[in-house]
Amino acid sequence: MAVSLNLTGQTFGRLTVLAPAGHDEQGRRLWRCICSCGGQEAVTTTDNLRRGRTRSCGCLAREGKANRVRTHGQHSTPLYETWCNIIRRTTNPRHNSYASYGGRGITVCSEWRESFEAFARDVGPSYEAGLSIDRIDVNGHYEPGNVRWATPKEQARNMRRNRxxxxxxxxxxxxxxxxxxxxxxxxxxxxxxxxxxxxxxxxxxxxxxxxxxxxxx
Structure with missing residues (x-):
């Protein structure tokens, strides 16, 4: 007999699971959660919690947007576009490269995912025009110590299919x-x-x- 999954009491990001909340229209289990930002509640699915797609009541996204608008002023720069792209391909199932990244478990470390400034602080100083972000361990994550700026040739040599x-x-x-x-x-x-x-x-x-x-x- 299968053991029923129970996430009650577990914490995912800023959310702590309070209790089951039924199922959505697709039959997926829902959970009622409390956010550490100040008591706001959120309801989301098992998959969203486990994959890190829902990590707060929405406050993280609001804070991130406010910080980006208020501080860095780099929305049109290659560095900012690089940051956006690694977030998209690791978190958005509709992205055309998701299967090769988020779909096989590649993630962006929480500090970079939540803050462009942290990403720019760690990798921005070594950026040069014409280079792109590359993971040193192609099976590892986007995190400090596992990324570098690489030429197209270096990128090609580091691809998973290389023999x-x-x-x-x-x-x-x-x-x-x-x-x-x-x-x-x-x-x-x-x-x-x-x-x-x-x-x-x-x-x-x-x-x-x-x-x-x-x-x-």
């Missing part, structure tokens, strides 16, 4: 090997993944249209 290849006592991504040996990335990728060539052969064999292959060098 590491060992050759000549070294381990590199296919993109790195292709650059080092001046090979076309797709040619090298096909040799290693589709044709099953040993890494050393794939790296040292010139392409068919290369002069070295025709001259025997």
């Amino acid at each position: 590491l290849v060992e050759a000549f006592g070294q381990t590199k991504t296919i993109a790195e090997w292709a650059e080092l040996y001046e090979l076309n990335y797709q040619t090298l990728f096909n040799r290693l993944t589709r044709s099953g060539w040993p890494a050393e052969r794939a790296l040292t064999t010139p392409p068919p249209n290369d002069r070295r292959s025709r001259s025997g060098r």
Whole structure:
């Protein structure tokens, strides 16, 4: 027999669950919560609480909006747009990149999620035009110590689908090997993944249209 879920007494953000509150029109369990901001109540679903979508009675959003309007004045800057984008793709299921971020459990640390100023303080000083935010551990979260500003090439090398290849006592991504040996990335990728060539052969064999292959060098 399944044990009925009970969130009563648990705290999520500023909300503490008081009691079940029935179900919504989709049959999802609702919970009545009290907010620590001053006694305001809120009713929300299990999923919203557990995923951090509802963390207050609405006061966090109001405070965040007031702070953004009042303090930083950077609404039109690349840094602010970067901050907005990482929030959207980790929290909004309708975002076109949500499946690769929030959909697989990637989150933004609470301090950054609630404050652009905190985000700008931690990562803004190292920003340069043309760079984009990159997670060092692609399975980790957006949080201090796990982000950097990266070039498009660095971003590509750090993607989850990148494959590491060992050759000549070294381990590199296919993109790195292709650059080092001046090979076309797709040619090298096909040799290693589709044709099953040993890494050393794939790296040292010139392409068919290369002069070295025709001259025997």
